[in-house]
Amino acid sequence: MNLLNARPMKTGISRRNVLKIGAAATALPLLGSRAFAQKATVKAAFVMIGTPDDNGWNYGHDTGRLYMLDQLGADKVETTVVTNVAEGPDSERVFRELAQQGHDIIFGTSFGFGDYMLKVAPQFPDVKFEWATGYATASNLSIYNAKFHEGRAVIGTIAGMMSKSGIGAYIGSFPVPEVFMGANAFHLAARKQNPNFVTKVVYVDSWYDPPKEADAARALLDQGVDVITQHTDGPAALQVLEEAIKQGKDVIGGFGQGADMSAFAPEAHLTAIIDNWGPYYTKAVKSVLDGTWAEGGFWGGIVDGEVVIGPYNAKIPADVVAAADAVKDGIVAGTYHPFAGPVVDTNGNVQAAEGDIIDDGEFWAAEAWYAEGMEA
Amino acid sequence: MSVDLVIAIVITLIGASTPILIAALGELVVEKSGVLNLGVEGMMLCGAVVGFAAAYTTGNPWLGVGAGALAGMLASMIFAFLTLTLSSNQVATGLALTIFGAGFSALFGQPYTGKPLELFRSVFPPDLSMHPILKVIFGYSPLVYFSLIMVVAVWFFLQRTRAGLILRAVGESDISAHSIGYPVIGVRYMAVAFGGAMAGIAGACFPLLLTPQWVERLTSGRGWIALALVVFAAWKPGRLLIGAYLFGLIATMELYAKAAGGVFRVLPSELWASLPYLATIVVLVLFSLRARGSTGAPACLGKPFVPAN
């Protein structure tokens, strides 16, 4: 028995029919020989570790999916979302299932899916795989990532200028490259504004433990911190900041992570680093439609519109907005780099000399270190 | 450490401990009646999501607490019917209840994710609740005072009332209690319902007291800590209070120590996170040594009882 014939798709046509229609529609262009077939419609799947309504990481990917659908049209693209997939052998099954169901391109939106995508991809050479935040490619597997740390440089600038106590905090999940790069970028940018700025890095050992994230924020506020940014998947810390402001405490605020979180903390939410996967998803799915998809790696940043800085809170002074925009524009123009030297770490090692720039990829592969003035 | 910091730590740790304390108080009564309900986490999740929904829809946190209690109690009735009326295995039923609670809360809560809520704040005037020193007494949500009142109430009920005596008798020897004419199953039903209501309120504490939002798995395993706490406290409400604040202190100090930096960070955070469980096991051994083989556990804990007719 064949899975593809056994169960009609939601649209009522099997994959085989889809291909037939596709072939007919593009029959003429196909007369010229091409390595890849164009497609009239594409089925794209998104595999997520959580649910799209987490207000953070998965929300970002789902928003990107919707943007892509909007750009390419629902008549061209059909999408499937699989939520709550554990980063282990369970995901291998899901990737295989999706490939067998006739999806043309499958996005694995978390690092831990990689081993299993690399296992499944060779079995389905006609299916394209896309591994978010990954580090290895194959002939039908590409990787994509975002330079979140560029956004951290912008908000670090705001924190450095606005903090009265000169002590900021970075609530991290785990000391993985994405997180410690972000923390360093935040701190280095803040130090450019306030040379004595201190960043306390607190890891809560979870991507997702709202009560603990909130308690970490309370502990930090109680120890002189007045601006907090978090690198976990939710607004718990921002809500603590909002409450502190309501109680009249001398607190500046915090930043949304992954998505605009101002609904949770209208006062405390200064701006947000928004993961904007939409343009990349549009490009990737369109390349499957066009038959031009190719193995590769994409690491987009602010210049690509993949990392977006949200609207500024009205309480941010104009000069701070100007400085933040200057950093943003500098990154786009290539004149500002978050990891431009001189950078000295907490152990006194020179990580980058004056005039040097630490390459993003090099930093990504490095062991964790923290710039001078950070407490981690 | 300055006075301000000590007060701040106290306030944070009491907040973090309160849901665990409330859930553990309920479970203590359940276990005293001879029933082991491992479904605390599931009932808490039911209470959290329904409590959020009620508070969000009505804007009234009191209704949120009430709805949470009701949801927890209804969930506990599934457990009660299976284990008490049909005398099913309590361990398996409790675990099934946890799976149910996780699934139910995630499904029911889908429309409520991404919606902010107002915290359930202190009802005292700002002169007291915001006072730099006096806030350590007046600065809490009513849920905190509720948990403290319930410590005394549960102690009084178990030690000083006839109903409490019957409940303990049922937990110590269901057969004798039955032969004297006490309604064993009826008493256990009421105990389980109380435990469910308390777990529901404990769940409602998460959106109302700690992090005013609903997301899947909001209680993040705190229900299991409540179960450990009952054992840690040797089934005594007073010790439960101490134990809950001790657990809260350990959890909070980890974060304060990390925030403070310097020498406080030498302990790996995995060790911090293991401490409540390791401490409970050590305490169990100590109690066992002292009481010559008794940890204070009710004799009939976890054993089904089928009455004659």
Next chain:
Amino acid sequence: MRLRLEKRPSPSQFMLFATPLMAVALTMVIGGFVFTLIGFDGFGAVREIFFTPLMNPLKWQDLAVKATPLVIIAVGLSIGYRANVWNIGAEGQYVLGGLSATGIVLLTQDMSGPWILPLMAVAGIAGGMAWVAVPAWLRTRYKVNEILTTLMLTYVSVNLLNYLVFGPWKSPRAFGQPQTIAFSADQSLPYIIPGTIVQLGAPIAVIIALVAWFVMSRSLFGYQVRTVGAAPYAARHGGFSANQTIWVSLLVGGGLAGLAGMLEAAGPFGRMVPQFPTGYGFTAIIVAFLGRLNPIGILIAGIVLAITFVGGEVAQTTIAFPYPAVGIFQSMMLFFLLAGDVLVRYRVRIGNRASAGDSTSEASA
């Protein structure tokens, strides 16, 4: 009118086999209706969750992979449960089994040979046993309730895992990500059916179930376990040591959970990662009950649970059935099964007619 239970002279063999089937059938019917009522494609979900994985041969390999750890752990647990020993921390013993095997992998990084895999298996079993030895010792020496100690050690084991993979065991080639090196070919389970993902673990699970069935039903040890569980006083008279039974049944349970951890680490995972604990140790408790604490029943129950997991994913992709609802289906199945338990040991009478039934306080499940 009220429900009244009348104890059967001996457990009903018919009900023993009929009730799990009834539980699954009831779940499909009632679950289908309830989810249809609240606006989902309830019966479509039943079809996708319970039937698609069975009807589609492509899914059989997935069932085998998913059922393997569940069956191995549940068989071990069932022996303890028969003896009235409640190890609910198999998840922790599973983690320790995986960690011990990983320890061997790191020690034998630069070596090769067919001896490595058996050594990993031994280490895995030993790791699981060592982790359960603490509750066993506390229970026999100090009468400390093993339900709570085994559960608490599970949390400690997860913290130990995190400490190791974020710290000393982190691969130098992992780009800072918390994971160990990948296991080599000699450190990984061989595939036994070419072209599939079925590894050596699956036949091991079947063999374990068969051996356990033989031991439990045909050997003196099996008799001892059943006697200690059902009638501790009689067992003491018969010369069976309760403490010895506790020790043996816990060690078997912990050892098998450890073996399952090793097979999972050396099989589907292929390296140690923080995501290694996926709840198999807890799900196996459900499997043990669904299988009626009978090794052959557990084999079937393991496959049934695997079907619901695999089918749950299918239902999500084909009819967009929400993931949390799968958990509701699973808990319903267990609720119905546990409710049906009563039919095995009791006749249910409705009404107030007096009966010959005696007051009974059952210690057994």
